[in-house]
Amino acid sequence: MGFPLREKRGRGKRFYHSIFRKVCYNGEKGKTAGVMIRHPAVSKEVEEVGMLYMIIASLLYGIAPSVQKVLLLEGLTPVSMVVVCNGFAVVFSLIFCLVRHQSLRVSGMQLLQLAMVGGIGMGVTAVLLNLAYLYLPVGFVTMIHFMFPAIICFVMAAFFRERLTLLKVGGVVLSIAGLALISGGSFEGGILGILLALASSFTYSFFLIANEKWSIRTLPQMTLTFYINLFVVVVNFLLSQATVNVYPQQVGHWLLCALIGAMFCSGITMIEKGVSKLGAGTSSFFNMLEPVVSLIVSTVAYQYAISCGSAFGCLLILGSMLLVALNDRRRGAATEPRQTV
Numbered sequence: 001m002g003f004p005l006r007e008k009r010g011r012g013k014r015f016y017h018s019i020f021r022k023v024c025y026n027g028e029k030g031k032t033a034g035v036m037i038r039h040p041a042v043s044k045e046v047e048e049v050g051m052l053y054m055i056i057a058s059l060l061y062g063i064a065p066s067v068q069k070v071l072l073l074e075g076l077t078p079v080s081m082v083v084v085c086n087g088f089a090v091v092f093s094l095i096f097c098l099v100r101h102q103s104l105r106v107s108g109m110q111l112l113q114l115a116m117v118g119g120i121g122m123g124v125t126a127v128l129l130n131l132a133y134l135y136l137p138v139g140f141v142t143m144i145h146f147m148f149p150a151i152i153c154f155v156m157a158a159f160f161r162e163r164l165t166l167l168k169v170g171g172v173v174l175s176i177a178g179l180a181l182i183s184g185g186s187f188e189g190g191i192l193g194i195l196l197a198l199a200s201s202f203t204y205s206f207f208l209i210a211n212e213k214w215s216i217r218t219l220p221q222m223t224l225t226f227y228i229n230l231f232v233v234v235v236n237f238l239l240s241q242a243t244v245n246v247y248p249q250q251v252g253h254w255l256l257c258a259l260i261g262a263m264f265c266s267g268i269t270m271i272e273k274g275v276s277k278l279g280a281g282t283s284s285f286f287n288m289l290e291p292v293v294s295l296i297v298s299t300v301a302y303q304y305a306i307s308c309g310s311a312f313g314c315l316l317i318l319g320s321m322l323l324v325a326l327n328d329r330r331r332g333a334a335t336e337p338r339q340t341v
Contacts, residue, residue: 053274054286060267062293064260065142066301069133071248071256078130079236080245081257082123086232088261093226096265102220106227113214114224118231121207126232127239128200135193137302140310142294143178143317144197150175150320151205160213167327174320181313225268291318 071081097104106114132141150172156162211217216224248254274286291314299306 057270058289178316
C-alpha cells in the first residue's frame with residue numbers, strides 16, 4: 001500500500017511534494033524521518049491517548065513559567081536562568097539520545113541553521129519572556145506570547161504565498177483586540193512587559209517557520225532538541241559575559257532549574273507523541289490549553305488581581321488561537337493523503 005500525493009499547482013507545492021517523496025518517505029508504511037504519521041482511520045483509544053499526551057504537554061509548559069518566576073524573585077537574572085535551565089535540558093536530551101542510540105550527526109548547513117534557530121528563535125525568546133515576567137503576570141505574558149500564530153499567518157501569506165483565510169484574519173483581529181484590552185489604555189509599569197512579550201512572539205515565529213522550511217525538519221526530534229538547547233546555552237552564556245548575572249547559589253535553586261529543564265524535555269516528548277497520534281493540526285488545538293493553565297497557575301500562586309477587561313482580553317486572545325488552530329485542522333483534513341489499496 002502507498003500514499004499517493006496529488007500534484008498541486010504552483011512550483012513551490014510541486015517541490016514540497018517532491019521533497020516529501022525523496023527525503024522523508026523511507027518505504028515503511030506510516031513512517032517518515034523516524035516520526036509516526038497518523039493514518040486517516042484512527043481508533044478512539046489512540047485518539048484519547050494522543051489527547052492525553054497533549055494535555056500533559058500543556059500542563060508542563062503552563063506550569064514552567066510560574067516556577068521560573070520563583071527563581072527570578074529570588075534574585076536570579078534572566079540570562080543566567082536560561083543558561084542553567086537549558087543546560088539541564090541539554091543533559092537530559094543527551095542522555096535520552098544515548099539511551100535510545102539516536103544519532104547526533106548533522107550536516108554543516110544544518111549545524112548553521114541550528115545555531116540560528118537555537119540562538120535567536122529560542123535563546124532570545126527565552127530572555128525576552130523572562131524579562132517580561134518581571135513586569136507582567138505570567139499568564140498575561142503567555143497570552144501575549146501566543147500571538148505568534150497570527151504573526152506566522154501574515155509571514156506565510158506575504159513571503160510563502162499561503163492563502164490568508166477568513167479564519168486566520170479573524171484570529172488576527174481577535175488577538176489585537178485582546179491585547180488592547182489587556183493593556184487597558186494605561187501602560188504605567190506595564191508597557192515594557194507588553195513589548196517584551198510581543199517581541200518574544202516574533203522571535204518564536206522565526207523559530208517555528210525555520211523549523212518548517214529549513215532542512216533541520218528532517219532531524220529526529222530529540223536530536224533537534226539537543227542542538228537547539230545547546231546553542232541556547234552558548235548564545236546566552238556569551239551574552240552573560242557582557243552583563244552582571246546572578247547564578248543559583250542554593251541547592252533549592254539548582255533543583256528548581258533541573259525541574260524546569262526536565263519540564264522542557266518532557267513537554268517536547270509529549271508533543272512528539274501527541275502529534276504521532278493526532279497529527280499536527282489537531283495537536284495544536286489541544287496545545288491551546290497551555291496559556292489557560294499558565295493564567296490559572298500564576299493567578300493562584302501570586303494572587304494577581306484580574307480586571308474584567310483584562311480577563312475578557314485574555315479570552316479574545318485565546319479565541320484567536322483557537323481560530324488559527326481550527327484553520328490548520330481544516331486544512332490538514334483537506335490535504336491529508338489518502339491510503340490506497
